[in-house]
Amino acid sequence: MSSSAVRVRFAPSPTGYLHIGGARTALFNWLLARQCGGQFILRIEDTDQTREVADSLPKILQDLRWLGLNWDEGPEIGGPYGPYFQSERLEIYRSCAERLLDQGWAYFTFDTPEELAVMRDQARSEKRTFRYPRPAQFPTRADAEQARAAGRPVVVRFRMPDHAITVHDSILGDVVVQAEDLEDFVIVKSDGFPTYHFACVIDDELMKISHILRAQEHLNNTPKHVGLQEALQFSTPVYAHLPLIFNINGTKMSKRDKEKALAKGEKPPEIDVHDFRMAGYLPEVILNFVALLGWSPGQDREKLSLDDMVQLFSLERIGKTNARFDRDKLLAFNTTGLATVSSTRRLDAFRDFLAVNQHPMQQAGDAQLQAILRACEGLRTFSDVLTKAGFIYLPDEAITYDSKAIEKVLRRNDGAGFAILRKLDAALQQHADWETASLDQLLKSLAEQWSIKFGDLAQPIRVAVSGTTVSPSISETLELLGHERTGRRIQQALRLQTGT
């Protein structure tokens, strides 16, 4: 096979945002395509109208774009093998089903969900594994019409081949499933839509997909797909089932984790790509981190650019063991990522962060934002900028004073902090050159003059202007805030002493 024949796809169903695990699947497919000069196709698996979420598609596209995973064929750009929405390919699936029906590879059944449930329950109570009982005689089309007329659900089931099926997986090796463990499964639902298995196999063939990289939870589905390919005389793509990603405690990473945390009054964990975007992570860092979950370039290499990954990626180096998503390590990656990106890139990413969060700091000009970013050196995520310097963009009256900070820094020792603050107020009012270096010089000399530690002078101001003990370095903080607002906030803090 020539390398230009590599065609891979990412096939999400439009039920929400892009999950972080889905992002890794998309990335691996994308990397393979880019490395081989092949095509990365985006296909939308919208065959279940009941589960569909209205604005999910634009969200997924937006998440993919934010990550930088561009597609060569798919929604919004089309391509030679479209349409790329399964809901627009119904006619194709229908004709394939007809073909299978004609050739005896599929048959109609008329069971209601309730009847099926009874059969399954019975099998369970008898400790038998349930497999759909294939009828000796397949119902005719006329039978199907009659059943439909009588109001019974009509579905089409695939007659699985009666031999064992071997899946050749390039990560796991050969996986053999015996004939008796295979079941006749539904390929056309009673609403006329194809099931996932059916649509997926047909589209992969027609779209000339060469490699299928997907999560390992699909491994058990693969014999079904291979059976279908055999009956339809399709070719079988190269399969590569990726190890799964779990929470650090081994549970599934699910959107429900967010609800649970919220219910407990905790901060919800990031699960979807969009969550990480909102939390202030860099997309390239997320990609780098997630690539290392199940894949490793070897040679103790970890920090990789997208280009590095395109170059180093290989199916052979994908592991078999499930991984746990270590948020601490991601945070560490993001910290170095933020410390090493170019300042223009950082500014762009920060603007994006402010925009998705609709933060008032958006109003600031580039120079001011750059100054804030510089002042927040050591930040782990862009959210840190908000906790550390967000007070700058709050109206004076919206500053909330942390009671512990007030007590410890200002009120303690008979209001020693307040006393220093009062002296500082006078000195600062007279200081005209409102710029970091100059302010720094002033404050240092005052500390020396008054024979106090720098911290004993810095902390009272910090609390006065920010309400907390956390802010950028004090002189930078003052420059960022400006002379006027600094004065107002000190006055405001001073009033706390008397309670007026």
Added chain:
RNA sequence: GGCCCCAUCGUCUAGAGGCCUAGGACACCGGCUUUUCACGCCGGCAACGCGGGUUCGAAUCCCGCUGGGGUCACCA
């Protein structure tokens, strides 16, 4: 429970029979730095699940056990 997959530090992993007294990263623990919070720097702790083989030699190959995971829908 049936079927399937997997098994190296707490976590992500390197390791493709001798280079392993098992390497890196994160976390953790100590120390340094310090103007708060972070960052940074230095040092340390820490793993081949168990039992059998095969071999001169096994983390690496084989078998069993144990453990973990996935899947058993007219959802993808």
